[in-house]
Amino acid sequence: MRTAKILLAFLVLGLVIGWLICFLAPQLWPEYTAETFIRVLPGTKKGSVVALIRNKNTLESVIDRDKIQQTYWFVELGETRDKRLTAGVYELKKRFRAKAMQDGDLIRISMTCRDGKDAETLLNELADTFLKTQQSAKRKQIATNLMFLDENLTRIEKDLDSAERTLDDARRRYGFTDLEQHDYPHPITVRLIRLQNEEDDCALDINQLQTHRDALMGQPQQISSPGKPDPNTTAEIKDLELKIKLMQSRLAGLRKMREETEKREEELVTARAQYAQRQFIRDDRRRAMGSVRAKIEKLRVLSDNADVAGLQLVDYAKTPLKADVLPWQIPVPIAGGTGLLIGIICALLTGKTRKPN
Secondary structure (H helix, E strand, O other), X not given: OHHXXXXXXXXXXXXXXXXXXXXXXXXXXXXXXXXXXXXXXXXXXXXXXXXXXXXXXXXXXXHOOHHHHOOHHHHOOOOOHHHHXXXXXXXXXXXXXXXXXXXXXXXXXXXXXXXXXXXXXXXXXXXXXXXXXXXXXXXXXXXXXXXXXXXXXXXXXXXXXXXXXXXXXXXXXXXOOOOOOOOOOOHHHHHHHHHHHHHHHHHHHHHHHHHHHHHHHHOOOOEEEOOEEOHHHHHHHHHHHHHHHHHHHHHHHHHHHHHHHHXXXXXXXXHHHHHHHHXXXXXXXXXXXXXXXXHHHHHXXXXXXXXXXXXXXXXXXXXOOOOOOOOOOOHHHHHHHHHHHHHHHHHHHHHHHHOOO
């Protein structure tokens, strides 16, 4: 029973001390926390931003700013400026917090100092420095990419000029002014089809004339006078034979023109095949040039954008008016546990002291 009372007494004492720490600490050692938020735009990872803003280089660049070196926080870091600069990075890292919010696109950043105005100044300077550094780095990267794209565009334009010249060479070599593929047939193809049709029609006409002549020659001849054939039939036969000769001459001319046109058609097919290969290269260079120009324009617009780094400061931090409240979950359990532990030790010592009696 006595042991229980000892344990309970020390436990209660520890809890009371813990609560006293909660209430008295902000009064005796007040600390103020300024906070604000950075919005992460689509395409930027929140985790990488948190790592960058807590980077040592970022903190070192903040320490060099005049507004920081004019704060009470900086003056109290050491007797000389070099000592203050050395200790400043460590203190900033200890007092600065950056956490990505689980919901949404925000990162909460905060700074805790003994002076609320210093907390505001430190946080705003850090946020401002970080955003400007990221914007500068992004613009340098864009400038490098633009230089590379400009060089690439120059090469593509030269390739395109070369491809256009090869197309002109193909047209001059085969003597065709138009080798593009169209929905309508080429004039050479139209001419070949027309000549083939005319040749077929001419051959058919010759065949009909020959059939008519042979029919006349096979008919019994009417005798107009003793020993003489009918002059009308003879004249008609001669007229048919003359027409046949003329049509045969025309057929030979059509056949010759058709053969010449067929050769031109073959040359057209060959020329179009070579032209298509070179045209594919030209069109590919045109597409590449369009793609590169679009990328250049996009990068130039992005470079002029104030949010080029993909980050936005929601608002500048304000001076905190109330000191931070120490959460009871930290000192009360610790003090209570410590009191209970001391009570156990006291109970054990009391028990050992009583044993000899």
